[in-house]
Amino acid sequence: MTAVSPVLDPEATIGILGGGQLGRMLVLAAARLGFKCHVFAPNPDSPAFDVVHRVTCADYTDTEALDRFASDVDVVTYEFENVPAETAAFLAARVPVLPDPAILATTQDRLVEKNFVAGLGIPTAAFADIPSPGKLKAAIEHIGRPAVLKTRRFGYDGKGQVAIKNGTDPDAAWREAGGQPCILEAFVPFEREVSVVAARGHAGGVECFDVTENEHRDHILKTSRVPAALSERDAAQARRIAEIIAQKFGYVGVLAVEMFLLREGELLVNEIAPRVHNSGHWTLDGASVSQFEQHIRAVAGWPLAKPLRHGRVEMINLIGREVEDYRRYLNVPGTAVHLYGKTAVRPGRKMGHVTRVIGE
């Protein structure tokens, strides 16, 4: 079965792969619209399990569990990009899976993704395929230092990345990256990091949220601000890039495109996330429709909403022990506190976020 896009009735059940905070917030958005959800996730402590009646706690390779899951839902979507290809294929043979799992093959591999973006005529940092350590030295010569060596697969929040500075030994860097196929990317002296969260509906229309400016700390998103401080021309260009990517994929749902803004105003695409994205959490309180509802509308075959922003908005992640700050934020007028129901506090773990609408 190809990823057809059915138009769901409000009584329909949406299957969600992945039980983290993104899955949880997708469930909450679906519930507002009357949908039922069924969450499939391997971890019994999945935050999404708390907010849904039907859950399957099983491994992504458990075909019996996947089969039962598929027969219980009307459409399947996912909260994360590392859905195993076999899982997606197994499900797609039984029930519509949106966005089309074929897209995962592109976004799960940094090299394929970069080639895809470059093939659309959209600028990226200079990059080189590093299939083996032998190729790394020449690539560093070509691209120059500083650069970043990244594993092609399974990287997020800075995992699987090694900085190539002056004096970094290529062989040591290769080993540090796990001795697996990599991509070498030129280090980009960016002015700002921005992202566009965009939704494409089943009829092919695209709605972009306003360009968001992001600050990372230890490779983890710490703060998003919207609107980003860039010219209207650059903002329009950023939205256009996201729209081109969504259209080229024939995407149905929400995706995020992370970009670097250079001093000269050039925008380089850094990464595509084929899912709702942390830099879109501000939409929960700062816009007339959230990224989560927009995604649910798209995969349900419902019309996208036109997003209207309530003002300037700031989103701050509560990471690790910072979650304790929720008490303070509860007392700040106009600030919305979101906690993800995670009991174990670990360094670098996203425990919640707060959103503040600052007025016009």
Add this chain to the structure above:
Amino acid sequence: MTAVSPVLDPEATIGILGGGQLGRMLVLAAARLGFKCHVFAPNPDSPAFDVVHRVTCADYTDTEALDRFASDVDVVTYEFENVPAETAAFLAARVPVLPDPAILATTQDRLVEKNFVAGLGIPTAAFADIPSPGKLKAAIEHIGRPAVLKTRRFGYDGKGQVAIKNGTDPDAAWREAGGQPCILEAFVPFEREVSVVAARGHAGGVECFDVTENEHRDHILKTSRVPAALSERDAAQARRIAEIIAQKFGYVGVLAVEMFLLREGELLVNEIAPRVHNSGHWTLDGASVSQFEQHIRAVAGWPLAKPLRHGRVEMINLIGREVEDYRRYLNVPGTAVHLYGKTAVRPGRKMGHVTRVIGE
């Protein structure tokens, strides 16, 4: 155990009696804050069951089920005012129940409620106790026609109400009201119906949402608009009335006070709802905090939020077959669609609502 107000950790579990749309929206608000919920309701089709992992489907008189429920939760609250007194007492002996169930004794009985309000020096329509049909004729003489005969208990959405017009036979009216203890109320030629949704926190502070203007159709709320078209003086007086009532009750949580505004500016209290209220649904999209979150904050012992309104807001109930209009509303920019996940469409049944923020 008296209704002490513990300060909950975000990992705590909130027990909710009642599984309708109000319970459902309370669960969704609690989930945003990281809380787990356990919903207790007798109807297996309860809309709240879809959005929560732990449910008990049992009768309110099932003490075994209530006992298990009480031992699984850190605090109990309710979505409706007709919680049986025995149920509330049984639970309150085992776990904090908020708001204090003693308040239900007042609000479950129109006569006791009216006497309570009048005892606070707050105006109401003229009313008389009608314990038996023999008292009705004299009371009609005294109060005048038109008037309304209402059962003292279990009335909502116009149920249990009989209009006493010119020519209405008192005995027939008594029979139509079910031949049970009633209250006779003078008909009030009101200019507007308004309500105040107010929260009182465990520390005793009260936060009122802006006064809402309500239009009913066939005794069921159809439209709410905020701010209500009344003078700042009248609005302040309406909020003051709600605050006096909340304070007198020592209330913890959200309550709603429905009032009639007379042509001369006088405000008469019509009804108190000791729970979140349909006329506060606009707060989900039209304010920086919703009535549901405010209630959860209060029963969790967390500080109340200062509600900031996003603009003029309109809320329209989707009743019975009107639910089909959701398709049209999905395309109206700035309009949020809420569906309650009810499968059976019945005349007069509240199926969902839409909220529109209209700007300043």
